[in-house]
Amino acid sequence: MIKVAYRDKKWEVPGQIAVRDLIIKVGLSPEAVLAVRKGQLVLDSEVLGDDDEIKLIAVISGG
Amino acid sequence: MVRWSAGGDMKCRKCNKPAVINLRQHKMALCAAHFLDWIPDQTQRFIKKYQMFTPHDKILVAVSGGKDSLSVWDILLRLGYQADALTIQLGIDEGLNYSVESHRCIEKHIRDFHPQAVLHTIDVKEIYGASIPEVALRSTRGRDKPCSVCGLVKRHEMNRIAHELGYQVLVTGHNLDDEAAVLWGNTLNWQMQYLARQAPVLPADQPGLARKVKPLFRFYEREMAAYALLRGIDYIYDECPFAAGATSLQYKELLNQLEANSPGAKMQFYVRFLQAKEKGLFNLADEEAQTLNECERCGQPTSAQGLCAFCRLWNNDPLPEIIPLEVIEER
Ligand code: SF4
Numbered sequence: 001m002i003k004v005a006y007r008d009k010k011w012e013v014p015g016q017i018a019v020r021d022l023i024i025k026v027g028l029s030p031e032a033v034l035a036v037r038k039g040q041l042v043l044d045s046e047v048l049g050d051d052d053e054i055k056l057i058a059v060i061s062g063g
Numbered sequence: 064m065v066r067w068s069a070g071g072d073m074k075c076r077k078c079n080k081p082a083v084i085n086l087r088q089h090k091m092a093l094c095a096a097h098f099l100d101w102i103p104d105q106t107q108r109f110i111k112k113y114q115m116f117t118p119h120d121k122i123l124v125a126v127s128g129g130k131d132s133l134s135v136w137d138i139l140l141r142l143g144y145q146a147d148a149l150t151i152q153l154g155i156d157e158g159l160n161y162s163v164e165s166h167r168c169i170e171k172h173i174r175d176f177h178p179q180a181v182l183h184t185i186d187v188k189e190i191y192g193a194s195i196p197e198v199a200l201r202s203t204r205g206r207d208k209p210c211s212v213c214g215l216v217k218r219h220e221m222n223r224i225a226h227e228l229g230y231q232v233l234v235t236g237h238n239l240d241d242e243a244a245v246l247w248g249n250t251l252n253w254q255m256q257y258l259a260r261q262a263p264v265l266p267a268d269q270p271g272l273a274r275k276v277k278p279l280f281r282f283y284e285r286e287m288a289a290y291a292l293l294r295g296i297d298y299i300y301d302e303c304p305f306a307a308g309a310t311s312l313q314y315k316e317l318l319n320q321l322e323a324n325s326p327g328a329k330m331q332f333y334v335r336f337l338q339a340k341e342k343g344l345f346n347l348a349d350e351e352a353q354t355l356n357e358c359e360r361c362g363q364p365t366s367a368q369g370l371c372a373f374c375r376l377w378n379n380d381p382l383p384e385i386i387p388l389e390v391i392e393e394r
């Protein structure tokens with residue numbers, strides 16, 4: 001399972017799945033988040049495997 | 064487990080190495096190094112194209128500690144402009160220490176990237192005796208949400224400080240998503256006066272006041288978050304506690320739904336609006352434009368007679384009915 005974290009939420013999603021589809025699957029907009037793995041930005045088209053851990057960063061923030 | 068090599072199947076347009084970001088609206092993918100160069104290059108292009116400012120101008124950047132304002136400041140300094148910063152301490156805590164955290168991010172940014180940079184800090188409570196949430200509670204406008212009071216105070220103080228310290232240009236970090244959301248709101252209500260005034264460069268309202276410019280107006284919010292991330296800028300990630308439920312956030316979501324299905328939709332919505340304006344679409348509204356008076360107390364331009372909305376705030380009078388939609392814009 002791919003571990004996905006976003007703010008205080010967490011999901012587990014079966015691989016293999018492209019980042020963009022994963023974002024849509026957990027109910028977020030691909031335009032509104034960036035995917036990060038081990039501190040590195042990951043392309044939307046990258047296909048993730050079951051051992052991946054992904055952090056989704058909201059792009060809308062600040063005051 | 065089979066996995067695509069890092070960076071997936073896309074290559075950087077400039078160097079052919081694995082890309083880290085795909086800019087669908089530009090049909091272009093870039094590696095980290097080239098993305099970090101592309102952002103200032105594009106910024107410079109639009110600074111020139113829209114005649115925002117020159118290296119001779121003294122620029123004041125309004126910084127909040129968020130990704131956009133820290134990034135625009137960073138970019139202008141990287142480009143060699145004389146860009147100092149102003150931060151306005153709002154006194155927003157709400158159990159999250161929001162204002163304190165914001166300030167910590169700004170100071171860290173200076174230490175990490177620009178130790179020589181100049182930052183002016185003003186504290187609303189210190190100067191006027193009440194924080195933003197406190198003064199909002201006293202006014203009829205801000206009882207449920209301090210945002211319109213907050214926008215009003217920030218606008219007024221930015222103008223005041225720029226004027227007092229002799230800056231010709233006031234820069235804010237608004238990105239394309241911010242501008243498109245304001246445009247969406249103004250269009251839904253056919254706010255002719257706001258449509259006529261919405262632009263990436265606003266001439267000074269009055270001689271002696273600074274011109275207002277938004278050098279990031281062509282970048283998506285997603286691009287600015289990627290810039291901050293790749294550059295290693297530590298910004299305040301959580302929204303202001305009062306931002307929840309703001310209409311501007313709803314508009315951004317709607318626009319992102321359009322964007323997801325047709326890349327570039329957001330950009331076209333805004334850029335074509337600017338093109339239509341250049342051709343005179345909203346010139347009509349000029350005739351209706353209000354004449355501005357000088358506030359009796361602070362001298363800033365106001366549509367009211369006597370005191371401006373800001374000065375009335377501290378006199379404990381009710382705020383006037385018309386608070387510009389720019390309140391959304393100032394968020
Ligand atoms: S959301 Fe923005 S405008 Fe509203 S109180 Fe917070 S900083 Fe001020």
Ligand SMILES: [Zn+2]
Binds near residue numbers: 076078079080097
């Ligand atoms: Zn490259």
Ligand SMILES: [Zn+2]
Binds near residue numbers: 359360370372373374
């Ligand atoms: Zn005044």
